[in-house]
Each structure stands twice: as structure tokens, then as C-alpha cells.
Amino acid sequence: MGIKKTIIASLLVLGFSVPGEDDLVIRKIFDAALNEGHAYENLRDLCKNVGNRLTGSHGDTLAVLWSEKKLKEIGCENVLLQPFTTNHWVRGYGDYGKIVLENEEKAIQLLSLGSSVGTGDKGIRAKVIEIDSWDDLKSRGKKVEGKIVFYNRPMNPKNVNTFESYGQSVDQRSKGASEAAKYGAVAALVRSMTLANDHNAHTGNMNYEDGVKRIPGLAISTADADFLHEKLQSEKSLEIELYSYCKNLGTVETNNVMGEIRGSTFPDEIIVVGAHLDSWDVGEGAHDDGAGVVHAMEVLNLFRQIGYKPRHTIRCVLFMNEENGVGGGVTYARVAEEKGEKHIAAVESDAGGFTPRGFHVDGLDGKAQKAYSRLSSWSPLFTPYNLHYFKQSYAGTDIGPLKKNGTALFGLIPDSQRYFDYHHTMVDVFEAVNKRELELGCGSMASLVYLIDKYGIE
């Protein structure tokens, strides 16, 4: 044993740990992200100069051009658009609603749900039935006919992970209109998917069941939902008047955008870093999913900045149409399979630009377990950055379709407490994102991709 090794061994015995190469690379990645990162200014640019970007909108076109330009600026090779055709829905202008009480009228904050039909100029005016469960709806039966069904089951505040609460309540939004229509309802009004008590309506997608009459579905703010609930206790016969102008316009062509750093050793083996480029058509899509877009771009940028040359091809994929169709994710996985491309891993960020806490991992046929073991073995490398939470679980909507191609899937887990304060609202704007929290997400994504690139996942 040489002197150097003796010293290292002695230090280890004494409880000192000597930083290894990985510690140093990851430190460089975080230093660059926190000190000279581009993510925050990229996000400002996307939010303020592109704005919101629902599939098929003018913002969609701008966002695709913006991404193409940015990926070229980073120095990516093979920057290209991947076209596909998907449903085209537009909100129209002037969604409006009010509660008509015996002695007063009260305007309410609402937003049509994505994919909903509108009421048109004639509007809808009807009595209201408040429903707190599917059994409740069923038991009302014929009483629902001609009424507006008001789904008011709140998100559960007791879950520490707010996405669990979302998952337990979002069925009201996704299938509420069709379920109500089966009993003859004329519209569905859904309590906004948020744990906050405020005046923002939270939109989001809904689905119509084939063969069931299509009635309008709208989200109502939690403050107005609470007001309505209270008024219904004393005035059961109050009415609501609704106007909405959204339309399904058939189909539209849009694009995923991608660019890559070619691998030095395994150029035909791909690691995807991705997020979704589209957003809802209110606010600026800052946390959902502008943050993810700049996270994913920044992975490539940070590798350039610290001079890291990946062995596998690192491909940044910005998926369009996550919000109302997932056409981007499905198209990407289909084309990858047709081309016989080998995707060893995909890493997605679609849970906001908050302080990162860890990663989800997913995959088929034991792939998730292997990837989880590998991830856990890297845990000491993540500890200095307060990344401590690793879980086998759903990793992301856009990369989901790659699962059947045998790809190991990873999802960034940011702190979830504030996510549903902004989600799908007009207040999901650049100013809601903290610079350092965003940058720590970039460092986390890039460090994970570095480790996957270096060690693989099995």
C-alpha cells in the first residue's frame, strides 16, 4: 500500500470521506446550475415571450420555434421537429357564470374544462344538485334530470404528498360530465383541484364516454364552491346560469421538438430527458411545465458548461400535447419503436419547479426494481443536495409510453406543497417560480443523467 493509499485509508478509518470523481462531477454540475445556469432566464423568456401554449394555439407554434432555436443555441445536434396530428380544442372567449339567489346574484369564477363542449350563446340555467360521491350521484337517480350537477368533494388535506390527494379527487373532473349526463344532467360544475381556498378556477382535461350525451363541464373556484355549498343549505332551489364558448375543432398538426448530444461510446443508446412543451391556455404554464422544459434543456447545457462528454446519446425531448391528448408521448414512443432505437432510460420533470426531493422510478419486467436498486446505491452522492426520496412509482405521462419499449423511467420529485396552488390556473406564471428552487432541479436532473450515463441502470 503506497503512502497515498495509506493516507486515504487512515482518513476513512477516522471517519473522513474523500470525495470521489462522482462527488466532484456532481459538485461541478450543481455549482454551474446555481452560479451560472440558464434555466431561470430561459423560463422567463418562455413565459413572457411565448406565453401559454395549448396544442393547436398560436402559442404552440411559437413554443415549437422557440425550443428549436434554444436547442440549437445550446449546441445540440440533430435538432428536429416530430410532427403528429391530434385533437384540437379551443376555449373561446367569455366563460361566465352566476348564482341566482332569491334576493341577489353572484358571479362565480369558473373555467371550462379541456375537451368540454360549450353552452353557446343560449347558455344554461338550471337548479343545482351537490354531489359528494359516485354513490351519492347514483342514489339521486332521476332527481338529477335537468339539473347542474355540482361535484364538491375536496382534495384531502391530510396527505403529505399533494399528488395523492389530486389522484383521489380528479375523477370528478375527468368523468363527472358523462356520469352526470347518464342521469339527464345539463352541465357539470366541478370543485377546482386545489388544496388552497382561493378565487382561481383550475382547468384541466375531461373525457366524454362514447354514446353518452355531451354536456358542458366547468371548474369552479374553491372559494365559490364553498359559497355555493353554504347557500344550498338554505336555498335548495337557487339556480346557476352558465355561458361557455369552447369548441372541439377536429384535428390539428403539431410537433415534438428534440435535440441531442451524441454519445461518445454508445451513440445508438439513448437517454431521454424530457418535459412537456404545451400548457393550458391560461397563465403562462410556468410550473406546468415550463419548469420541466428548462430543467430538461439545462441538463444538456450543464454538460456543455462543465465539459462532460456523455458516453450515451443524451436526447432532450420536449413533448407537445400532454395536457389534452398525450399525442406527443405516444408518437415519440411509436416512432422510437419503428426505428428500432434503443432507449436505456428516460427522465421527466413534470411536477413543478420547486425544491427537488428525489426521484420516482418505473419500468417493466423487473426493470423498475433494478433501476431502483441502482438509484438507491447512488443515494450518498445525492445526500449533500438534500435529495433523499426514491420511490418505485409512476414516473411521468410523456415518457410513460416508452415503458413498453423496455426503457427505465425516472421522474423528478419536487416538493409538492405549493404545486396545486398554481396548477392549470391564471396564476401559474413566471413570478411563481423561485430561481434557486428551479436551479436545484436542474442540478438534480443533470446529476442523475450523469450517473445513468456512466453506470447504466442494471
Add this chain to the structure above:
Amino acid sequence: MGIKKTIIASLLVLGFSVPGEDDLVIRKIFDAALNEGHAYENLRDLCKNVGNRLTGSHGDTLAVLWSEKKLKEIGCENVLLQPFTTNHWVRGYGDYGKIVLENEEKAIQLLSLGSSVGTGDKGIRAKVIEIDSWDDLKSRGKKVEGKIVFYNRPMNPKNVNTFESYGQSVDQRSKGASEAAKYGAVAALVRSMTLANDHNAHTGNMNYEDGVKRIPGLAISTADADFLHEKLQSEKSLEIELYSYCKNLGTVETNNVMGEIRGSTFPDEIIVVGAHLDSWDVGEGAHDDGAGVVHAMEVLNLFRQIGYKPRHTIRCVLFMNEENGVGGGVTYARVAEEKGEKHIAAVESDAGGFTPRGFHVDGLDGKAQKAYSRLSSWSPLFTPYNLHYFKQSYAGTDIGPLKKNGTALFGLIPDSQRYFDYHHTMVDVFEAVNKRELELGCGSMASLVYLIDKYGIE
């Protein structure tokens, strides 16, 4: 082995864990905090109806009365005020400053530092020397005479824990004026202690060295500090004009406020939960330290709500004068020693109302190590609440003086990324605090106190 035990053993073999009594109590604590907690509305009340509350101000008096009333409402016994005398400093109105350039003047955002003398009506107008280290100051020597010294060493963005960066830079604020005065400077202008680039001046306390001339010390916003730095590159002879009206008014009497739940088994053994009631005289002291105040109160409230009867006496102590004197913390520890009170532990929250990450632990003569081991053994109980970070380190300013009494000290660690966006500014207001993040802090504090109460710390 009975059937019940067999089932439990089988579940364990299968990898299920059966929640124990502690899991269930802690789940109850968090459920109550997240679903029916009082912390958020208490914080609103403190911020909006008391407002800021610097020692000796009208807000100080209001805050003491408010706390006394709140602790009685919770049902505390022995609610009492603990008076002490400390320094009395007031800002006065109309702090103002501008950069006088060759062809223009630019007003700058500034705030006098706590304990500073003012310039008075005559103001100060002088040339500026920018300093980036103490060696730099020393090497300027006589050139400093008659000048305003501009300390512009930024907080280091590369530390993940922002308090580390604060600790590495705050010497400019605390001793900058006296160090500059030794070389004949007429005032010290200190870059605000924040990682954000914005227009808020961040105040905070400074100290004068005995026997050195007292010159004014003021904080300048980071945006203006960057502007000034840039202008100094081309116009070295630019001048700054400063007006400030702060004064040291001698001494004033103020109070700590406390209340307790008496222990059922060991009423003479005390666990303190504390925070500081005073704040700076700008903004509303929401994160610093209104959040801590309502965290500490809520521990007692949550115990009442879930029907937990502690074995030791749990005493909520709201310390006055943390910001500019620590008279409250020193007085409390002195009186405790005089009375021969036994304090087994003290838990403080003074790092904001952000998502909690873990706890610091501190103590004398091996006490810290023992408390740390105990805390680590509870780690699995904290995991469901994403509390993962336990560290032997400084635990809090107000409880610090209890260390010599042999008390084990614990400090809540919230996520630190946004803390210095608000710290000591006019934007540290109620609206900057997220309800759920605050409530998770309450659950964390109460769970820790529950475990200390049940198991002790050795």
C-alpha cells in the same frame, strides 16, 4: 404464538409494517395540523392585527398582549410575562439615499441597520470605496478616510443551505461600520444579505466596537449594489448622499411571554417550545419569526386537540428581543437557573415557515451526541412526513443560553431556499407564507416534542 401475533409476523415477513402507537399518534398530530390547525389564521392575525414588533415599539406591546391572550385561549396554565430591560433603538422616518453621477442622480433602496446611529438632517455626502474583503479594506488604509465604504461581497450561491452563505457574509453587516471607521470612513453601505437580485433592502443588526467612532451603517438592495458597482467602474469619483434618522434611545422594558401544559408525571421537568416574538420594524415579520411563534403555540394546541397529556411540562416561550439584543433568551435562561428549574430539552423554530426537512440538535458535554442518537432512532417515524435531515449543529439563538444549563437543544430545519428572499424586509408578510408548509412545520415540532416527552433524550 397466537393468531394475532402470527398475522403480524406474517405481515412483517411479507414486508408490511404494522403501525405502532407512535406512528398513530404522529399521524393524528399531522392530521390535526393539516386539517384543523390554527397556525395559519393565528399567523394572519399576528401579521395583520399586530404587524411588525421591534423591541420597545408599539408593536412589541401589542404582540405581548396578543400572545398572552392566545396562550390563554389554547388553555395554557401559568400564562405569564417575564419582564426585562434591554437597548431601545428606533429607525425614525425617512431613510433616503442617492447616487450622484456626473449627469444624473439615482435614488437607491436602503434601510438603516439595527443599532446604527443616523446621519440626521445634515446627511452625509461622500465618495465611495468598494471593498470585497477585510484584507482589501486593510490595504486601502488612509484612502478610506472621509469616504463611504461599500461592502459588496455577495452571498455565495453555490451552498445548498442558504444559511451557510448568510453565515459567510453577515460579518460585513455586523462589524462593517466599526471596521471602516477605524480607517476614517464616514459611513458603511452593506450589500443586502440575500441571494435574490431585487430591490428590497434587508436590514438586520450591527454592532459597534467600543472606543471606535460610531458611523452610520445601512443596507443597500442587491439590484442597487450591482448598479453602483457597475457605475464605479467608469465613474470612480461618483458620490453618495445619505440621510437616516435612527436613534439609540437608551433602554426600555419589554417581556417574554410564556404558558404551559403541566406534566402529568414529571411536572418539574420542562420541555420548552419557543420562537421569537419580536421582528424587525419593516414588513410583518411573517417568516421571521411569526411562523415560529405560531409553530410553538400550535404544539400545545395540537396536544389539546388530539387529547395528548404530556408527562413533562411543555412550556411555550415566546422570546422578545432576538433581533437586536437577545435579552429575552438570556433573561429566560438566567431566571431558569436562579429558580433551579430542570429543562430537559428546548425546541426552537426560527428559520421560516417553509416545508420542514428535519432538525438540528445541540448541547454540552456529550448531550448533543446523545440527543442526536435518540433523534436518529426516531427517523423511521419521521419518514412518512419527509423529515430526513438530522444534524448536530447550532439549534437557535433564543434557546442558546439554555445550553449551559445542560439542556438538549433542537432547531426545526425548514427548506432554506426562499428564506433570504424575505428576511428582514418589507416583503416578509403573511402572504409570503404557504398554509400547508407552515402546518407541516407545526406537525414536525409537535411530533418531536411528543417523542421527547415520551422517551426522554438519553
